[in-house]
Amino acid sequence: MLSYEVVEHGKPLQAKLRETPVPGGTEVLVRITRSGVCHSDLHLQEGFFDLGGGKRASIRDRGVVPPFTVGHEPYGVVEAVGPEASGVKPGDRRLVYPWIGCGSCPVCADGNDHYCLSPRTIGVVRPGAYATHVLVPDARYLVDVEGIDPAWAATLACSGLTAWSAIGKLPVLAAREWVAVLGCGGLGMAAISMLRARGVSNVVACDVETGKLAQAMEQGAAATVDSGAPDALARLQSIAGNAVAGALDFVGMPATATLGIAALAKGGHYVLCGLFGGEITLPLPPIAQRAIAVRGSYVGSLRELREVVELARSGRLRPSPIDLRPAADVNRCLDDLRAGRVLGRAVLDFDGVDPDRLA
Template identity: 45%
Template sequence: MRERRTVSMNIQLVKAQTVIEFGSPLVERTSLLSPPTGKQVRVRIRACGLCHSDLHFHEGHLNLGAGNSLALSDLGVTPPFVLGHEPSGEIVDFGADSGLDSADLGRAVIVYPWIGCGHCELCNNGQDHQCAQPQVIGMQQPGGQADHLIVPDARFLIDATGVDPLLAGSYACSGLTSYSALKKVERLREDWIGIIGVGGVGMMALAVAKAMGFRKVAAIDVNDQRLGVARDEFGADLIINSKAPEAAQTLLDATGGLAGVIDFVGSTDTADLAIGLLKINGELVVVGMFGGELRVPLPILSIKQLNLRGSFVGSVDELNELMSYVRAGKVKPIPAVAMPVHQVNDAITQLKAGKVDGRIVLTHD
């Protein structure tokens, strides 16, 4: 049996910014800490990114397009609950069956949030993020807007030694989402690919693409300022404002057509644009969940022999692969704005208004 010790025995309460009612301001609540048992690990949270997905979770539904939506209650998520699926911090306690020992106390970690039931074939094969009974940190389980978390298994803790704590948690969301999508088209590293949408996730995708060795990447957006950052700071080989006259033709003339497109927006307009930019045998990977619809004349699929697929976050193994690039210094850090967690309602307002370049990161005392 492993020795169980804690960094501090004085902490008795956990503070959490809590969704009391969908769409209403979050409220700070306190509760008693429970010691971890079995394989569980307790992590003191130092920082947690605020993601656009958190906005949807806060509102209580996801837009599925065509007037359809998915209620979080259908996924087993009802108030009160605690947001935050980009947490990072340090190990402070663990259960007797966790496989950890006292040397692990204080170790910096990222919490992998896309946890499943732990029993199905997908979970047993390391595809927890595809589980039909999700137990996601920040949805079905309390998230990183609490100052301590109980994580069900140490395998969901990724070493973050030497990683900027302000950015660490974002690698489990925007970083992992980018990496998993790029892996789906990694055979195209020598050809032109396009990244549609260079907000927080798309900018991360540019950084990850360059780390992975993609040689010709076009950044496509409607914001000239973001496009300038994509080119000047993150190495985009071509930038296109899709609102500009003849934007699609300009890109086609410059590249001869794209071998792959990753759509980090997911609107009807961006999907239409992507289909038009792909050349023969092109691949479209849809990541964004803006709520659009895919309108493709079926003969076009046959004539251009297109491959269409979706991508949603990624696996624990993929996060470990990504972090090997990060720790090697190959992934350029994205801009991050730190805000104390008690200002979460202001942070949500700023993110909704589109006033944030990069990531908002909520910090705990």
């Protein structure tokens, strides 16, 4: 099999030929045809998350040591199944749920694999989908996405799922209330469409790039704000009539966190998903006095992914812009993502890639 691997942190990925896994037990081997590219992959390539104040969280400390293969938005064709696998057969096209837990702890038993303390995450702990093949521990992590474009389907495993789970953490909204979407990359675009599909029309998109704000309007936002402008807070509150009930932060940097939290009305919820990095200082009394909630949201459950897929299949969800790239252009794709040159979501195309030949 061919894989594109992080061999040294901070360096371009390298193409490597590895033995194609043979599934045993309940395992399923999936031949990858589409692999979504996520901003988190940049952190894995770089080897750390920025905690602010010069502090870093090294992924080596979490046991993620090169060489390894990233990619946690896998879509492909079942190529082989283990002797104990059930529910799929060779030739089935499936989306892979990558946020796999240990499978035996109480958290996993509750259906919250993504919160497991002993994760087996594909593309982080286990070899990921920047490769021609991925080995999945059990067929229950495979989701039928028939009727959905494969490139878009791949993105549902992370950007779609993350946006959906974050929206689910907002309070019940009154008709007059607004939701601010901070960051209009792939996750922000997905969130805008999902909010509209859920009947939320008061959505204001916030970003520093005019092109992304224009696309956000196409996705269904009712208004936009240049989040880098000096009057961004005043404009956001004016548009919403001081009724911002929810702020979804898909960037996760001090500027977006500060804007989102400050814009909230009393009782509002700020939900952080983005991992750009940094730190903020919050005075404690106003949190209680304003009765606001500040919380994180990390990807989502298998149940939530199935909900996203059904929503996409229903036709009520507008696809985010997809930038389909040849798999061999993976490093250029990562560089473009890092520089902000990707509108929507980038996806690698593995169709026709020879798994036994370096590209």
